[in-house]
Amino acid sequence: MKRGISLLVLGLALASCGKGEDKQAPKGQVVATVDGKEITASELRMELQSAPSDPNLAAAAQSAALQGLVARKLLVAEAKRRELDKSPLAAMFRARAEEQAMVQLLQMNIASGVPKVSDDEVKDFVSSHPATFSQRRLISVDQLLVPKIDMKVVKQMEPLKTMPEIEALLNNNKVQFVRSAAVLDTLNLNPDVATKVASMGVDEILALPNGSGVQVARITSTRIEPLAGEESQRIARLLLMQQRGATQVRQAMEEIVKAGQSKVHINADYQAKKAPQAQPQPAAPGKTN
Known part of the structure; x- marks a missing residue:
């Protein structure tokens, strides 16, 4: 409880920052200072990563990112004080943080070399995935x-046809769950998964990784909300670039790891152990092999 109160107080303190005239307020590319140390616009952009297209939402996201950045600087300063x-x-x-950062930079470097998606590829992708575009569905x-x-437990779930049966299975296995209602947009699903989901009818059950x-989920209703024109082209291009980039990054990194194995030497105590071979069982009395 104390932690929650502390975080709330911190949030309120940060929210109050900037109210009234601050004669020491930085200008230009310096968005804030914390104990005299500058936070630049570049740092804030990295913290924000991507902003919503809506101006009001973008402003709120930027404000939240800045508050988070300021909070982290203050907490780091306290850690150093101790x-x-x-x-x-x-x-x-x-x-570890430096290694993770270098791996992320490597991924970004590899992804930057991904070939552009052609207009023909975009058109083919849109036409071959109607469940995502022309027949896009909103499924309650x-x-x-x-x-x-x-x-x-997931395997035991496969033959079940109703939600009460699935609930009983989860309860019997002491699996926690939360019941709710939602709307699934086939645009947000993997295109191949979207095709399968779009073919399902009311009261059918589907299970998605989470x-x-x-x-x-049990389907209660569905309606078609087509996505066409320039918007469908834009999203298709984005999806194709994401798929192509992920594939190229994964393959390149697997090749790098494989090529470096000759330089790796592992302590025998930490080598992966082979599963012991099954010993032959003696024949039962009165029987011969």
């Missing part, structure tokens, strides 16, 4: 959101 940055654990955290569902589930869990 000399936590001098601990061996801090050195390991710092090294009653759903069970399962944050974490064993794949064995992080380490699953989203189980």
Whole structure:
């Protein structure tokens, strides 16, 4: 409870920043200072990553990103005041963060070389995925959101036809879930999954991956909301570039790791252990092999 109150107080304190005239307020490419240290517009853009197209939403997102950046700077300063940055654990955290950053930069570098998608590819993609574009569907569902589930339980779910049966299965296996209503947009689904979902009718059950869990939904109604023209072309191009980029990055990184295996030497105590071979069982009394 104390943590929640502290965070709330911090949020209120940050929200109050900037009210009234501040004679020390920075200008130009410096968006804020924290204890005399500058936060630049470039840092804020990196924190924000992408902004909504709506101007009001974009302004709200920028404000939230700046508050988060300021909060992190203040918390880091406090950690340093307590000399936590001098601990061996801090050195390991710092090294891991640097490695993760370098891998992300490598991914971005590889993705920057992805060939552009041609207009013909975009047209073919739109025409071959009607469930995403010309026959795009908004599907109302009653759903069970399962944050974490064993794949064995998912397998047992496959032959079930009704939500009460699935609920009973989850309860019997002590699997937690939250019941809610939602609208699925086939535009937001993997195009191949969208095609399958679009073919389903009212009262049919579908299950979609949801992080380490699953989203189980019963269709209650569906309506077609076509996506056509320039908007369909734009989204198709974006989807194709994302697919192409992800494939190229994955393949390139797998090749890099494979090529570097000759430089890797692992302590025998940490080598992957082979599964023990099954020992032959003695014949039962009175029987011969």
